[in-house]
Amino acid sequence: MNTATADDCPRCGATTVSLREALPWCAACEWNLDGYDRARQAPEFGWGWVDRRTHQLAARLFAYPFPSLADVFAVALIVLAVALRPRFGRVDPDLEILSREQAPELHALVEQVATTIGAPLPHVIGVDDSLNAYAMAVGPRRRRVLALGLPLWGTLDGQERVALLGHELGHFVNGDVRRSLVTQPALTMLGNAADLFRPVDQVRGGGIVEMIGDALGRTISWTLSRVLFAGHLLLVVAALRDSQRAEYLADEMAARAAGTPGAARVLDVLLRHESVALVVRQACRRGEGPEGWRADAAGSLAAAADSMPLLRQLSVREQNSLFASHPPQGLRHRMLTARPPHEPRVVLTDERVARIDAELARHYQRVSRQIALAG
Numbered sequence: 169m170n171t172a173t174a175d176d177c178p179r180c181g182a183t184t185v186s187l188r189e190a191l192p193w194c195a196a197c198e199w200n201l202d203g204y205d206r207a208r209q210a211p212e213f214g215w216g217w218v219d220r221r222t223h224q225l226a227a228r229l230f231a232y233p234f235p236s237l238a239d240v241f242a243v244a245l246i247v248l249a250v251a252l253r254p255r256f257g258r259v260d261p262d263l264e265i266l267s268r269e270q271a272p273e274l275h276a277l278v279e280q281v282a283t284t285i286g287a288p289l290p291h292v293i294g295v296d297d298s299l300n301a302y303a304m305a306v307g308p309r310r311r312r313v314l315a316l317g318l319p320l321w322g323t324l325d326g327q328e329r330v331a332l333l334g335h336e337l338g339h340f341v342n343g344d345v346r347r348s349l350v351t352q353p354a355l356t357m358l359g360n361a362a363d364l365f366r367p368v369d370q371v372r373g374g375g376i377v378e379m380i381g382d383a384l385g386r387t388i389s390w391t392l393s394r395v396l397f398a399g400h401l402l403l404v405v406a407a408l409r410d411s412q413r414a415e416y417l418a419d420e421m422a423a424r425a426a427g428t429p430g431a432a433r434v435l436d437v438l439l440r441h442e443s444v445a446l447v448v449r450q451a452c453r454r455g456e457g458p459e460g461w462r463a464d465a466a467g468s469l470a471a472a473a474d475s476m477p478l479l480r481q482l483s484v485r486e487q488n489s490l491f492a493s494h495p496p497q498g499l500r501h502r503m504l505t506a507r508p509p510h511e512p513r514v515v516l517t518d519e520r521v522a523r524i525d526a527e528l529a530r531h532y533q534r535v536s537r538q539i540a541l542a543g
Contacts (some may be wrong), residue, residue, distance in 0.1 A: 202227035257306040263294035263315055264531060271527040273520065278314065278333060284513045285421045287337040290314035295321070295528065297535045299445050303336040312340055318528065318535045319448045322458030323437065323465040326516030327430030331422040334514075335434070338421030342414045366393045412495045419504050427512030432504055436469060439479060439497040443468050452539040457532055458525050 175184050177194035184192040184200070191205040204223040211219050259265070268275045275293065282289050290303065290312040298317035305312050314336055324332060366389065422431040437444055447464040454460070472479070480498035487496035494500075525532070 257304065259292060259294075259306055259311075259313055260296070260315070263292075263296050263313075265292055265294045266527075271524070273524045273527055277330075277514075277516065277520070277524065278337070281330060281333040281425050281514055282337050284425050285334055285338055285341070287341045287421070288312060290337070290340075295531050297538055299441065299448070301332055301336055303339045305340075318458075318532060319445070319461070319539065320437075322461045322525070322532060323444055323448060324434065325462060325466070326518065326521050327426045327512060328434050328437065329521070330512070330514045330516050331426035331431040331434045334422035334425030334431070335418045338418035339414065342417040342421070366390075411493050415494050415500065416503055419500055420507075423504055423507075423510040425512070425514050428504060428507075428509040430512065431510075432501055433469075435497050435501045435504070436476060437465065439476075439483060439501075440469065440472060443472070449539050449542075452536045455536075455540075457529075457536065 175192060176182065177184055177197060177199050179199040180194060180197040182194055182196040185195045186192045190208055191200065191203050193200040193203065202224065204220040206216060206219070209219075209223070212222060213219055266274065271293070278293060279289060281287075292311060292313045293316075294313070295316050295318050297319065299319040300317040301320055302315050303313065304315075314333075316332075321329065321332070419431060419435070422434065444465050447468050448461050451460040451464050469476075480501050483496045483498040485496075487494075487498075495503075
């Protein structure tokens with residue numbers, strides 16, 4: 169039974185009501201209907217002030233109008249969160265994954281080098297057609313991936329291959345921020361946000377109101393995009409200093425595994441990247457396999473032996489950049505050879521090189537055809 173009370177509603181002036189001795193409220197405008205009645209409601213947390221606040225919050229949520237302008241902002245924030253979600257990378261679909269059954273000698277060599285430098289084994293080993301090699305961690309579980317570009321791998325001799333593996337596997341133990349679960353997404357988030365807010369020209373032939381609105385929207389978007397991009401640049405510049413340090417440490421890992429001479433020769437091969445690519449392309453056109461690549465690459469490096477010291481010095485100038493993930497090749501070579509030399513701990517004989525190349529023969533043939541046709 170509803171009963172009137174002696175009090176008037178402070179909002180509309182109507183007489184307040186109560187039922188079964190409940191906290192009074194206004195039946196006309198529902199003033200105080202969301203009030204917390206401690207005498208009649210069971211405690212949820214046991215602290216009066218906490219229960220009062222949670223009751224008020226629940227009342228506001230139940231009374232929340234739908235749809236409303238706030239829903240538009242909520243949807244926009246959800247879309248923004250999806251666009252800026254952490255991206256942990258994935259295995260390159262062009263990478264041909266080699267199982268242990270397909271390449272037992274290669275897997276055994278990788279395991280031997282990893283054990284020597286104290287690095288964890290990669291979960292995935294694969295090859296592609298690039299004159300490069302890389303190690304990375306992908307996915308939320310940070311699966312370790314080792315990728316070997318066959319044009320580079322095929323041109324290296326035994327100790328150079330050991331050095332290349334030592335360097336790449338060394339990235340799994342040298343604290344490289346680009347491969348960390350926490351820092352890797354952070355390095356890309358502001359850049360993704362800047363791309364998201366980059367203005368695009370969408371208005372075509374509209375009236376003056378549309379033109380003004382478009383100009384205002386583009387100005388706001390451009391400003392947000394530039395601010396976010398500036399933050400991205402500052403973060404990247406700071407992080408890349410640590411990334412360059414990680415490259416020096418990876419070079420040290422390469423020297424520990426292969427010996428300092430082998431590690432230094434790999435740096436020279438990478439320094440003469442274009443020349444090595446040329447001799448590999450010419451050898452592929454002649455129908456030669458990795459044996460011919462190695463012979464031609466070694467001949468090219470020998471012919472340039474006198475100019476190599478100057479090329480290393482020149483790289484210090486030409487590869488110098490705030491946004492470089494790697495130090496100049498000349499500085500890396502200088503750092504490596506200035507330290508006490510390492511003797512090789514893993515020796516890769518010519519016979520073992522031949523067995524590994526035999527496992528990769530089908531992949532070499534495919535890459536050789538691609539290079540010959542591309543040139």
